[in-house]
Amino acid sequence: MRPIASAALLSALFATAASATPQCEGTVYADRNGNGRRDAGDAGLAGQRVSDGEIIVVTDALGRYRLTPREGSSQFLIKPAGYRLPARGNGLPDYWLNVRENEGPALKYGGMPRSEATCRDYGLIPQRAQGGEDLDVLVFADPQTKSAVDVGYYERAIVEPLAREGAAARLGLSLGDITHDDLSLYPRLNAATARLGVPWLHAPGNHDLDFDAARDEDSLLSFRHVYGPDTYAWEEPQANFVVFDDVVYRPGPKPDYIGGLREDQFVFLERYLADAPKQRLLVLAMHIPLFDAAPGRESFRRADRERLFALLRPFPHVLVLSGHSHAQRHVFHAAASGWQGAAPLHEYNVGAACGAFWSGVRDAQGLPDSTMSDGTPNGYARLRIGADARYALSWHPAPSAGRALDADSVANAHLRLYAPKTLRRGSYPIRGVYANAFMGREDSRVELRIDGGEWTPMRRVEQPDPALLAENARDDGAERLRGYDRAAIAMPSAHLWNAALPTDLAAGEHAIEVRVFDAWQGEQRLSTRYRLIEAAP
Structure with missing residues (x-):
């Protein structure tokens, strides 16, 4: 022919x-x-x-x-940037x-x-021209309500304090596990979040699935009936956002899901990113982290991660936001995890709004402590994006968070200190102070001084938070349940520092001061005290 x-x-x-x-x-x-x-x-x-x-x-x-x-x-x-949407x-x-x-x-x-x-x-x-204004984004990971009672906790512990002070944000993100398997709670959760008056975007999590679906393609139909697409883009003058489902449902085997992306998602991402401006910050919002939960355990399909990284490689300004782990850490992807960009790729694994699943001792207002397994109090994050793709992150504990642990420690919004109250003067200097810097990274600078002396570096350790260990011991020793669910089991924290306390000082009380240099919020300090006591054999 x-x-x-x-x-x-x-x-x-x-x-x-x-x-x-x-x-x-x-x-x-x-x-x-x-x-x-x-x-x-x-x-x-x-x-x-x-x-x-x-x-x-x-x-x-x-x-x-x-x-x-x-x-x-x-x-x-x-x-598109420069517009807003009706509600x-x-x-x-x-x-x-x-x-x-x-x-x-x-x-x-x-x-x-x-x-x-x-x-x-x-x-x-x-919208009116925003000029040089920053974009302030509220970031909630894992509200994960199991019941109407938990929805009440979410509203009183997370939403109400923000509503009272004025959210002062222009966008909100929820990073999956909006609820905990009971999808009938979506309307109540949405009504609570709507009080903030902020346009809110949702990524699905593994507890937002239709577990009676026969295949992955149908596993988010109920979620999509309420929230719309599971993978989409949204643009602001300061940044482009891509929100996507990264939970691959596998009915039958255990675990019944794994982190990854579908072929249609890659098709959309390829087409969207082909024309996306590279000078603007690109924010990816998802549920399951891109890093493996434990060495040798594939929690996100490596082939999918490598394919995603290849799409992102031409973009010099990328921030990944993930949830799922009910802990908090910063990961900088490099060649070891398949990232080939010019600079490491920053993933912020955001702590949970529900903390340790709304567990722990309730305070006077009836709100559970819910400290996470790494010692981070439950709460939410804020992302502030400025000109030239610059961004700043901060963690905001819920007002009720960590109160049960404060019996053995002192804390503020940035860190918690745990130290012995008394030591024998002249004893071997092995017991010391622990500093849990909630937004700490591997390269964070954390320092200690005693009685206003010279600042000395503290050592980063991967150990359980001692204040949470003490709470676990109180739960173990209680004759009755101290809360509906016990506190989370303390696990090694990615942001804990330690230094031995000197015992060769004069008998009496001594001041402990710790400072951490937060990458975005600057220097933060917290103080406590310990006492040296003379004792004879």
Whole structure:
């Protein structure tokens, strides 16, 4: 066959295929008064991107787009910088549409119902120019509520203090395990979070799955009915955000999930990142960390991590936010984990809002202590993004957090000190002070001085937090339960430092002062005391 005839035949085949799969149409427009509907005079916006999770289409000069509906997909608008979105009735941003023309699998929590539309219009509300303002982001990992009681803890321990002081943030992120297997709690959780008045984005976690689904592709249908796409992009003037599902459900074997990405997610990421500006910070938000939970244990599929790292390599400014571990640490990926970028890739594994699953002794207000296994108090993080892709991170303990542990220690929002109250003067100087710097990294500078003397470096140790060990001992020794669930079992912490206390000083009380140089919040100090006592054999 001649080449000209072959080309003509292919053209005819493509035209036939296109006509056999009808496209739907929608418009992206400027919602000038922010009322959530298109009024006369609300002009269409050119160059806006709409995706079905794989394909990305761009609006024409009149703001119109065309998309071939894909059954079971979640269509979404990639929110551009310089605009905000109207809110849905539940307070969540309105940027998506689930496409379901046929009945899906019957699932305990409802799955994804049939939809009336396959495309829709999207309104964008113009924002005033932000100039040199920073972007302040609230980051919650693992609220993980098991019951309505836990939702109450979440609201009173995390949301209410923020609401009282004014959230003063322009975006919120939840990094999965929104609830703990009971997906019927989503409406209550959303109502609590909506009190903050902040556009909120959600990544799914392994406890947000439909565990009665027969395959991974259907395991987030109930989540998506409430929150929309499980993988999507969102843009602000200071940063681009990609939020994605990294839980691969494997019904049958144990564990029944592993960290990783689907093929359709890689397709979307490749297409989105192809045009993403490299001078802007790129923030990836997910549930399961990219690093392995323990040496030799593949908790995130290595092949998927290497493929993701290859996509990210051209980007000089990347921050990874993950949850899942109910502990807190900073990991800097390098060649050993497959990262080939010019500088190490920073992953902040964010501590849990629920801490140790809302466990531990309750305080006077009825809120559980819930200190995590590494000694970090439960709470939330804040991410502040400035010009030139600069960012700063901070941890904010819940007001009730760590109070049970304070019986053996002193603490502030940045660190906790644990030291013996008395030592024999002249005894071998082996017992000392421990400093748990909640945002500490392997390269953190932590120093000690006694009685206002010279500052000396403390030594980083991978040991359990001694204050939490003491709480474990109190639980063991109690005749009755001290709380609904006992405190977390103390595990080696990634941010604990130790130094021996001198015993050759004068008898009496001596001041201990510790300072840590936080990479983003600067120098932080905390003090306590110990006493040297003369004793004879």
